[in-house]
Amino acid sequence: MTGNKDHGADEALYVKSVVDASPQPGDSVADLASAALASHMDALNRLSGVGSDTANVARIYDYYLGGKDNFEVDRTVAEEVLAKNPDVRDSALANREFLGRVVHYLVSEAGVRQFIDLGSGLPTQENVHQVAQAAAADARIVYVDNDPVVLTHARAMLATNQNTLAVGADLRDPWKIVHEVRALIDFTQPIAVLAFAVLHFLSDEQAYGVVNTLVGACPPGSYLAVSHVLDTAEAQTGRAIYARRSANAGLVLRSPAEIGEFFAGLELVHPELERSPGNAPELVHLSQWRNEEDSTVVRDRFMLCGVARKLEP
Template structure:
């Protein structure tokens, strides 16, 4: 039985190794969640050692997720979302942010950590328009062929593809753009791609975030803003473009925002952007 089968089999209990940290659980620990184990809390401490405000980075990333979902639901009028690397349930989740704007919005959560499926059942029980599957960004064809994805999402209408806090920074040594291209190719014009990612503009704290990831999890690379833009595959990036999370207001791109140098150093670790497929 695969973990995905577990979605329809309420008796299925995925197995996971709690002796090693996973990013889903370390991130949960940084957010102050309870779905983590000792090894994950040690991993979170490693992040805090290098980046004392790593918890605030995680919180700000969640706020950016909500800003992006609100933009896609309200301004782009999307009502279906594929949230890859969704992480453990937290407050507020993608479907809650989307359904604030459009109560009939549908969300498929995808994560390669089976603990997300285990905890995601709580979401499934309460909400008909969400589902969670265990699958990997590195196998985009399996995501597209998944029965729950096909049942929940209408690929003849635009979809919001989300790679928030996962995308390239855990896969720098592989070919992330090809996986994303496969997913975007399956989507019609009007579909959007939403990414947040670790950035490298030469600051020590950014390097610290990378060091923490490499030490605790073996990945979590940083990259230049230009490289982050390349991840949008040449699609049109909506205003205000790719920017630090605290300066990124896609629903109000002309908002007065702090100067980059006025941000705290920890606020210059993650950037966000959304592109639209024409």
């Protein structure tokens, strides 16, 4: 039909580019860089649908983490943000480290074997399934995103992993998420709902709605993990840059109390490895959550995080 985009062909091209970008016997690093990068980025451009002239928050975050799945327009926005707030890259890296500690805790200490990762973003190193399945091979993970590039990259990476799935769903439609993830997730057993650095791209109605719907559908003994940008002067500067550069999503900044509302009715996991007497659990900066390193050194002052358990009614 005239005007229809051949999405299947573009997805196949992108999968091929991911494979081509992987080391092959006899390839040097220079060979890989010169031979694979051009086709990979061309496929990324085709599949994204919006072309390389619109900044994309998933690709901007990928750039903060040192990834390659980004365009010049994404790098321009990221560098403008970093020029104003150099610590943003530290926050992005601290968020990945927080993800690793949370997932390891949930598997090894809380006994969770099922994970729903909301707005998972472009795959990097130490993704949820890698951390979880290293600790428990039977752990099941569903990645949820509505970005076609994210989904295609994830599906290519997970093609041989029967306990991991990537589904296309919009966080603004939480009941569709509940329906889609049932292909792998058993809602009679504890589940961890992960919302790392994603809720601040949603309005209040959307953000609280997706959390309340998913946590509400999970049984007691389930967990919610959230990391979220704080409403600070620096974050407001970043939000203005995203808006001025017409990024595909804007930042919704929230106060500590507003971030705490995501955990209403849940029991916070204490963020300290060794609890101080009389010290109640609270939201903390990313590098302070159950970190064996010196948690008094805060590298990620732009974000708060927390993990909480759903109790019996």
